[in-house]
Amino acid sequence: MSPRFTIVGNYISPYVRKVLVCMDLKGLAYDIDPITPFIGDDRFTALSPLRRIPILIEGDTVLNDSSVICQYLEDRFPAPALYPADILQRAKARWLEEYCDTHLASVLVWKLFYQKAIRRHIFREETDEEVVQRAREVEIPAALDYLEAQLPEEGFAFGELSIADISIASYFRTASFVRYAADADRWPRLAALIERTQSLPAFQRLAHWEDLVLRLPITEQRAALQAAGAPLTPWTMGTDTPRKGVARIE
Amino acid sequence: MSPRFTIVGNYISPYVRKVLVCMDLKGLAYDIDPITPFIGDDRFTALSPLRRIPILIEGDTVLNDSSVICQYLEDRFPAPALYPADILQRAKARWLEEYCDTHLASVLVWKLFYQKAIRRHIFREETDEEVVQRAREVEIPAALDYLEAQLPEEGFAFGELSIADISIASYFRTASFVRYAADADRWPRLAALIERTQSLPAFQRLAHWEDLVLRLPITEQRAALQAAGAPLTPWTMGTDTPRKGVARIE
Numbered sequence: 001m002s003p004r005f006t007i008v009g010n011y012i013s014p015y016v017r018k019v020l021v022c023m024d025l026k027g028l029a030y031d032i033d034p035i036t037p038f039i040g041d042d043r044f045t046a047l048s049p050l051r052r053i054p055i056l057i058e059g060d061t062v063l064n065d066s067s068v069i070c071q072y073l074e075d076r077f078p079a080p081a082l083y084p085a086d087i088l089q090r091a092k093a094r095w096l097e098e099y100c101d102t103h104l105a106s107v108l109v110w111k112l113f114y115q116k117a118i119r120r121h122i123f124r125e126e127t128d129e130e131v132v133q134r135a136r137e138v139e140i141p142a143a144l145d146y147l148e149a150q151l152p153e154e155g156f157a158f159g160e161l162s163i164a165d166i167s168i169a170s171y172f173r174t175a176s177f178v179r180y181a182a183d184a185d186r187w188p189r190l191a192a193l194i195e196r197t198q199s200l201p202a203f204q205r206l207a208h209w210e211d212l213v214l215r216l217p218i219t220e221q222r223a224a225l226q227a228a229g230a231p232l233t234p235w236t237m238g239t240d241t242p243r244k245g246v247a248r249i250e
Numbered sequence: 251m252s253p254r255f256t257i258v259g260n261y262i263s264p265y266v267r268k269v270l271v272c273m274d275l276k277g278l279a280y281d282i283d284p285i286t287p288f289i290g291d292d293r294f295t296a297l298s299p300l301r302r303i304p305i306l307i308e309g310d311t312v313l314n315d316s317s318v319i320c321q322y323l324e325d326r327f328p329a330p331a332l333y334p335a336d337i338l339q340r341a342k343a344r345w346l347e348e349y350c351d352t353h354l355a356s357v358l359v360w361k362l363f364y365q366k367a368i369r370r371h372i373f374r375e376e377t378d379e380e381v382v383q384r385a386r387e388v389e390i391p392a393a394l395d396y397l398e399a400q401l402p403e404e405g406f407a408f409g410e411l412s413i414a415d416i417s418i419a420s421y422f423r424t425a426s427f428v429r430y431a432a433d434a435d436r437w438p439r440l441a442a443l444i445e446r447t448q449s450l451p452a453f454q455r456l457a458h459w460e461d462l463v464l465r466l467p468i469t470e471q472r473a474a475l476q477a478a479g480a481p482l483t484p485w486t487m488g489t490d491t492p493r494k495g496v497a498r499i500e
Contacts, residue, residue: 072341
């Protein structure tokens, strides 16, 4: 019998998306508890000490951190390979993943998406337009300049599809929810790589659920996903009133 | 001929220490440019886009991020193994490393060591005692409670020495520079693991250089290390006046 995994984490999160894309590509089935970290209850804190998503659960096994989970899935289910076979290329792919998880996330997700969407719709606070403006005009372009310089003229970052492409495309997908896209005139390699990666069936299948929940209040998302046949867990850890304090945005 | 690596990064940094300990354990020689990120010049920015240390350089190869570098060294020089052989244990070791690199670093290094040492001695600013007090009374104890619960009654975290032990011991070594130690009565497993790991020759050999530079102004460290016979690069990227903006403390 193939293993059955549970993923705790919302379809809107780029960290969750990285893991779900890897699982799809490796043919691994899962149930999902589509919570955001902001509404995770005390059971969520117990399983994710930094109150981050995703969490991977399989029986008594609990793993945190999208990069740790993706590498674990690669080690356990090596085909198809999502990390380059060459040792140096593999290190460079892991670095691009780390760059995305920390810095690209900081500028695209926390300074843009969080400000424009989460802060407004979940915490009922005003967007800090100064933060958004600085991100749009200075920080995001600098990050995209760096990424563009790391990419080949065409194709994926390291020949075959890898965790580097999946990471980049995941963060830009979340940025697209607040209508941000990499300008193909200024960053042609990056824009082409994003389009190529987001066109993969593994991304497209998730886009279906993302589009479904995107405009719904958090409290209505679960019922809508259930009605549409998403692979939901029978339980949920997302029963709290929204609270701040997620490690990423301390 | 065995490869010759260059490491850019100061002996005081826990991120640098992780890499240097792994290199020592694997018998890899290196030269070091012992700069802090705060005084890195434009060549430093070009090689480390987030202005973080360490950087590993070998000919045209440049790698960033301590976790990426340690995993690269493991892939290329597998003996002695510093990551558990068991796939699930390996994932858990990587998670503990990530927990240290982000959260333990946040509370021990950025809220304690940075406030008490860097801020005062490099930037000539007052320590924010409120940040330090909250770290000491609330945040550090909570992080140590979590770590204690992950550790076995005795020995290293996963039987043999691994990247998890090296990471934990590295951060506590930097915390010791501002006289912080895990209380062995409250966190006996953690305190014993730190002592066991820091007693290894690979840590002890670094302690020699750490003690040498610890009380010296940054501008005098290089000459003192040179006079004492440390494995210095003939060049340095640390020629700038101190500036902020390191990604970790944004």
